[in-house]
Amino acid sequence: MRLLKRLLTVIVLALLLVLAILVVRTVRLESRFAALPDVRTLPAAPPFDVAVAARHLGEAVRFQTVSHQDPAEDDAAEWNRLHDWLATSYPATHAALRRELIDGRTLIYTWPGHKPSLAPVVLMAHQDVVPVAPGSESGWHHPPFGGELADGAVWGRGAVDDKGSLVSIFEALEALLRNGFNPERTLIVISGANEEVHGSGARAAAAAMLARGIHAEFVLDEGLLVLARHPVTGGPVALVGVAEKGYATLTLTARAAGGHSSMPPPESAVRTLAIAIERVTGAEAPMSLAGPTREMLEALAPSAPLLARVAIANEWLLGPALIDKMRATPAGAAMLHTTMALTMLSGSPKENVLPERASVTINYRLLPGDASAAVEARARRTVAGLPVDVAIQGTPLEASVVSSTSSRGWSLIAALAADVARSPVAPGLMIGGTDARALQAVAADVYRFQPIVLAAADLAMLHGTDERMTTANLESAIAFYARLIEAATR
Ligand SMILES: [Zn+2]
Structure with missing residues (x-):
């Protein structure tokens, strides 16, 4: 009887100990991440007209810069038209930034900062899109290369992936230049032309940077985004990719x-x-x-x-x-x-x-x-x-290296990403691949994030039917890139 009582006491004490550990660890759990800068201390977005941006995105979607498995099927003229259109639509950007063409159709734009000793910041967005699956055209509510503006969104292949980012970056640059912004740190924009197939453009851009001895502070490319309902929190979460498989x-x-x-x-x-x-x-x-x-x-x-x-x-x-x-x-x-x-x-x-x-x-x-x-x-x-x-x-x-969650680049991107939907922000692993992988030899950190909010069900439109960018998302993307460029390069 005494033995049983003793045994019970030991069991109860052990359970209490486990419970105490659970409680203490839960209470003490705080984000390991350094506090992010207060977004109110970061630059506000310069004025821009989202209606003009939406029209521009529609125009960009109409160029059928489709990457085929066999490059011989690509229509090179469409890329030339896109390049000419960029120059006409973004005159201030083309006056202030040096433009280079590499590996045929990949674009590199350099905005020299007035402190050349500072490591540059690199933004990326690819020009090419995946084909519209034969027979799936009828499933689209608006033609896949029509670039139509309807129901508060720009419709078409690439509206999100990744002309959405490309156009947003250019709108941001144009707005910053109109506003008289002048960077201290050099900004480089790399726009690959075959991300959806083999990514030789991004690799050529990386090789060119290395040959010039350029080591960037960080790279930001497409990748993860703000998920409207994250399974862990049940609410919106900005996920910033710090690695890819x-x-x-x-x-x-x-x-x-x-x-x-x-x-x-x-x-x-x-x-x-x-x-x-x-x-x-x-x-x-x-x-x-x-x-x-x-x-x-x-x-x-x-x-x-x-x-x-x-x-x-x-x-x-x-x-x-x-x-x-x-x-x-x-x-x-x-x-x-x-x-x-x-x-x-x-x-x-x-x-x-x-x-x-x-x-x-x-x-x-x-x-x-x-x-x-x-x-x-x-x-x-x-x-x-x-x-x-x-x-x-x-x-x-090979899988990428894992980028830092304590760098200056992380802090700026994470703070602005959290502001897209006023949500928590977290690092994440990308299951798919991006052009950014090629840049890991060039930069200390490589991040993968598109500043838009999508529900899990919306993800099917990427590479699927009815791809569209809402003007609300376009607006947040332009503001995000403009604020990031200014905060990171001033
Ligand atoms: Zn993409």
């Missing part, structure tokens, strides 16, 4: 003796391949809260409901529950580990012939810190002992 493709090829399917041997290439697939998919990279994803949760904790706050503050105990919650959606799971997707399969070309080879293509998206060589080595180990070859396809893109 890498990309690698492996092909697994099973070998066997071929022959006629009337006398099949017990082992076949297809069966061996099936075993290999089973093993590889059974050995997925484990999920963990690390890097930018953990940083995002920690930044959002103060704005999250109590339960979520307790879980984030007590990852030592509740980490697995957090991971379970996040992995429930494919988008959430993709933030937690290197993903693998089985994409292409091939075996025999004929129904009654046993294949000598059967292969599967696996597309990986690499978490920062997980190198393509490590993924390849894992796959090799997993299929060891089977007659299966593992080969990496083409040149993998």
Whole structure:
């Protein structure tokens, strides 16, 4: 009886201790991020006319600067027209900034600051757009290359991705110049022309910067945005990309003796391949809260409901529950580990012939810190002992480095991003790729953010149908870029 009583006391004390730790850690949880500058101390946006900007965006959308997988299909004249249009529509910018053309159609604009010793700031926005899927035109409420202004939005392919940013940056520059602004620090604008295919333009721009010994303070490109309803807080959150995942493709090829399917041997290439697939998919990279994803949760904790706050503050105990919650959606799971997707399969070309080879293509998206060589080595180990070859396809893109959340660039971008929808701001991991990746050798920090508010359901319009930029979003984007340029270069 005394033993039981003692045992109960120990259990109760242990529970109380755990509870106390949970409470203390939750109470003490404050954003690890340094306090952001008060936006009221940052420059206000110079005057600009959003109606004119909307008309300009509509005009920009009408140039069919479509990047095709085969560049021979591109219509080069459309890029020339866009370049001429930029020069005519933004005369002050073209008078004050030096313009260069690189890698054919990629634009570099330089606004020299009067203190050349300061590291420049780089803004990026690509000119090219993805094609409109054949047969999907009828799904658009306004023609995809019409650039129509209707229902408070500019409609068309590229209205958001990424002519929305391109036009906003130029509107901001023009407004700043009209207002007599003169930068101390040099500003460079890079506009890639093939972001949607291979990004050679951004790489050429980066190489040109390196050759000139230019080291930028920070780069800001497209990427994440203000999500109208973030799953952690239930409200708007400005997500600024501090890293992007890498990309690698492996092909697994099973070998066997071929022959006629009337006398099949017990082992076949297809069966061996099936075993290999089973093993590889059974050995997925484990999920963990690390890097930018953990940083995002920690930044959002103060704005999250109590339960979520307790879980984030007590990852030592509740980490697995957090991971379970996040992995429930494919988008959430993709933030937690290197993903693998089985994409292409091939075996025999004929129904009654046993294949000598059967292969599967696996597309990986690499978490920062997980190198393509490590993924390849894992796959090799997993299929060891089977007659299966593992080969990496083409040149993998490694995951980016993770940019700082304590730099001056971060503070300015984060403070202004938070002001777009007066929301919390958090760093985030980009699942897709951007041109900004090419610039990481040029700048200390690379950020990925478009200053607009979209609901999760709106994201389908990017590369999908009914892409459109509301004038409200256009207005916030212009104000954001103008304020950022002035704050970062004054
Ligand atoms: Zn884009």
